[in-house]
Amino acid sequence: MFNNKLKFRVFVLGLSLYLSVNALFAEQSLRNARDSKIIVKGTSTLHDWSMEAETFDCIVSIDEGASEGPIVNQISFSLMVENLKSDKAALDKNAYKALKTEEIQFRSTSLESLNISTEQVSGIITGDLTIAGSTKTVSFPFEGGINAGQGMECYAVYKINMKDFGIDPPVFMLGTLKTGAEVDVIIQLNLQNQ
16 A cells, blocks of 8 residues: 555656646647638739748747747748749749749748747848758748637738849740849738647
8 A cells, every 4th residue: 555655646746747847838739720821922923923822831839938928939930932822824834944943942031120029020030041952041020919729810022033043034935024023922821730
């Protein structure tokens, strides 16, 4: 009887220690949900155009065990180029050819001017963006809302000059139709707990 009580106390002590250490080093991951999207908008000599992707990966790693409050450790993003779609197959084909790659990637290196309240978040994210085999450090502001215990929604717009990544803006119909070098990338994320 005495031996069973001792085993039970050791078990409870061990479980308590495990849960305390686990909470101390708690890391949470948020991942984009189905209603997240990436929209790329550009211009051409004929008309404006846009492409949209609803299938991509975005993971935000948050350390909730930090003494100063939650800290975002890492934001990573990857988009398979062929998941970008417009309403015109010819536009899609030329865009994929111009991008010269299968995947676009982003990995954060820092967050600045981070403001977090119980309902809102904003800041400036800096990281390495890889498009068409060329990696550049970029920074852009973001803002969003926090859904307590469920995740967050974030919104950002970033202007990219295709030539900065070694991409020649697509040309159609023997050069009579040209796309502009700058595109706006609109990021709408619904991040949910994993």
